[in-house]
Amino acid sequence: xxxxxxxHHHEARPDLTRNQDLVLRTLNGADAPxxxxxxxxxLRDDGLRAPLQVYRALERLIEAGLAHRLESLNAFVxxxxxxxxxxxxxxxxFAICSKCGRVDEFTDPEVGERLAGWAGVQGFALERTxxxxxxxxxxxxxxx
Amino acid sequence: xxxxxxxHHHEARPDLTRNQDLVLRTLNGADAPxxxxxxxxxLRDDGLRAPLQVYRALERLIEAGLAHRLESLNAFVxxxxxxxxxxxxxxxxFAICSKCGRVDEFTDPEVGERLAGWAGVQGFALERTxxxxxxxxxxxxxxx
DNA sequence: TTGCGTCATGTAATAACGTAACACAGATCG
DNA sequence: CGATCTGTGTTACGTTATTACATGACGCAA
Numbered sequence: 001x002x003x004x005x006x007x008h009h010h011e012a013r014p015d016l017t018r019n020q021d022l023v024l025r026t027l028n029g030a031d032a033p034x035x036x037x038x039x040x041x042x043l044r045d046d047g048l049r050a051p052l053q054v055y056r057a058l059e060r061l062i063e064a065g066l067a068h069r070l071e072s073l074n075a076f077v078x079x080x081x082x083x084x085x086x087x088x089x090x091x092x093x094f095a096i097c098s099k100c101g102r103v104d105e106f107t108d109p110e111v112g113e114r115l116a117g118w119a120g121v122q123g124f125a126l127e128r129t130x131x132x133x134x135x136x137x138x139x140x141x142x143x144x
Numbered sequence: 145x146x147x148x149x150x151x152h153h154h155e156a157r158p159d160l161t162r163n164q165d166l167v168l169r170t171l172n173g174a175d176a177p178x179x180x181x182x183x184x185x186x187l188r189d190d191g192l193r194a195p196l197q198v199y200r201a202l203e204r205l206i207e208a209g210l211a212h213r214l215e216s217l218n219a220f221v222x223x224x225x226x227x228x229x230x231x232x233x234x235x236x237x238f239a240i241c242s243k244c245g246r247v248d249e250f251t252d253p254e255v256g257e258r259l260a261g262w263a264g265v266q267g268f269a270l271e272r273t274x275x276x277x278x279x280x281x282x283x284x285x286x287x288x
Numbered sequence: 289t290t291g292c293g294t295c296a297t298g299t300a301a302t303a304a305c306g307t308a309a310c311a312c313a314g315a316t317c318g
Numbered sequence: 319c320g321a322t323c324t325g326t327g328t329t330a331c332g333t334t335a336t337t338a339c340a341t342g343a344c345g346c347a348a
Contacts, residue, residue: 017324017325017326018325018326019325019326035304035305036304036305036306037304037305048327049327049328050327050328050329051305051306051307052306052307052308052326052327052328053326053327053328055305055306055307056325056326071215071216071274071276072215072274074304074305074306074334093259093262095262095263095266095268097268098271104266104268106262108258108259108262110254110258111255111258111259114252114254114255114258115237115252115255115275115277118237118239118250118252119239119277119279122239122248122281122282123281123282123285123286124239124241124248124277124279124280124281124282125279125280125281125285126277126278126279127242127278127279127280128277128278128279129275129276129277129278130215130216130274130275130276130277130278131259131273131274131275132215132273132274133259133263133268133270133272133273133274134270134271134272134273134274135263135268135269135270135271135272136268136269136271137266137267137268138266138267138268141267141269142267161295161296161297162296162297163296163297164296179333179334180334180335181333181334193298193299194298194299194300195334195335195336196297196298196299196335196336196337197297197298197299199334199335199336200296200297204296218305218333218334218335
C-alpha cells in the first residue's frame with residue numbers, strides 16, 4: 001500500500017544514484033519541461049559539469065518510468081503519476097502550451113488500443129509511442 | 145478531378161520555389177527519412193550551401209502539407225498522400241522501424257477524434273498533433 | 289521613373305542538443 | 319587476489335537548428 005506522503009515532492013528513492021536523484025528533483029521542481037542543458041545549469045552547484053552526466057541520469061529515469069522525453073521540444077518532464085509506464089492505463093500523451101510552456105500529461109486507453117491495433121494488423125512490433133499535442137492551454141486563451 | 149499522373153513522382157509544382165522544389169524532390173526520391181543535413185549534402189551540386197536554405201524550404205513544404213517532420217528522429221519525409229494535412233481524414237501517424245528506418249504513414253480518424261475531444265473538454269486550442277510509433281516492421285521481423 | 293514593401297535568397301557565425309572514447313572508483317563474486 | 323559490472327568524471331567532437339545581416343526580384347503606388 002502506498003504510504004501517504006504523496007505531496008508532489010518525493011523522498012529520495014533508495015534505488016536512485018546521486019545524479020539520478022538530483023536530476024529527478026530538478027524536474028520535479030520545475031513547472032515546465034527542461035532541456036538537458038537547463039538541468040545541467042541548475043546542477044552546476046551540485047558538482048555536475050558535463051551534459052553526459054545529465055543524459056545518463058535521464059536515460060535511467062526514463063527507463064524506470066519516472067520521467068518522459070518530449071520529442072517535439074527536446075526536453076524532459078517528470079511523470080505525472082508514479083508508474084505511468086507500467087500500467088495498462090495506456091500510452092501517455094502530452095499537451096504542450098505554446099504560450100506558457102506548461103505540459104499536461106494524460107492517457108486515453110482507446111487511443112492506445114487503436115494504435116496497438118494498427119500495429120498488430122501490420123505486424124509491426126511496437127516498442128514505444130509518442131503522442132504530443134501542440135496548442136494553447138485554457139489559461140493562456142482566457143488570459144489573452 | 146485529379147489528373148491521372150499520380151505515379152509517385154510529381155511534376156514541378158508551379159507554386160514552389162526552386163529550393164522548395166529541390167528539397168521536395170529529394171524527399172520524394174528517398175526511401176527513408178532524411179535529416180536537413182542529409183538533404184543539404186544531396187543538394188550541394190545544385191548550389192545549396194547552408195542549412196538555412198534547407199530549413200526554410202522544409203518549413204514551407206510542411207506548411208503547404210507536402211512534407212512532415214518526424215520529431216523523434218529530427219528528420220523529414222514527404223507526405224504519403226497529397227493534401228494529407230487538409231483532409232478531415234484525421235491526424236497523420238507514423239510507424240518508424242528501428243531496424244531499417246522505413247516509415248509508414250497512416251491515419252486513424254478515431255484517434256484524431258479522441259485527442260481532439262480531450263482538447264475540447266480541456267479548453268486546449270489544438271494546433272497540431274504528433275503521433276509516432278517506434279518498433280520493428282513486419283519485413284525486418286520476418287527477416288530476422 | 290523612383291521609392292517602398294514584401295518575399296525568397298545567400299552567407300557567416302553561433303547556439304543548442306547529443307554522443308564517443310577513455311580513465312577511474314567501488315561493489316560483488318569466483 | 320583478479321574478473322567483471324555499474325556508475326562516474328572529463329575531453330573532445332558530431333549533429334541539429336537558429337540569429338543576424340545583406341542582397342536580389344517583384345508588384346505597386348506616387
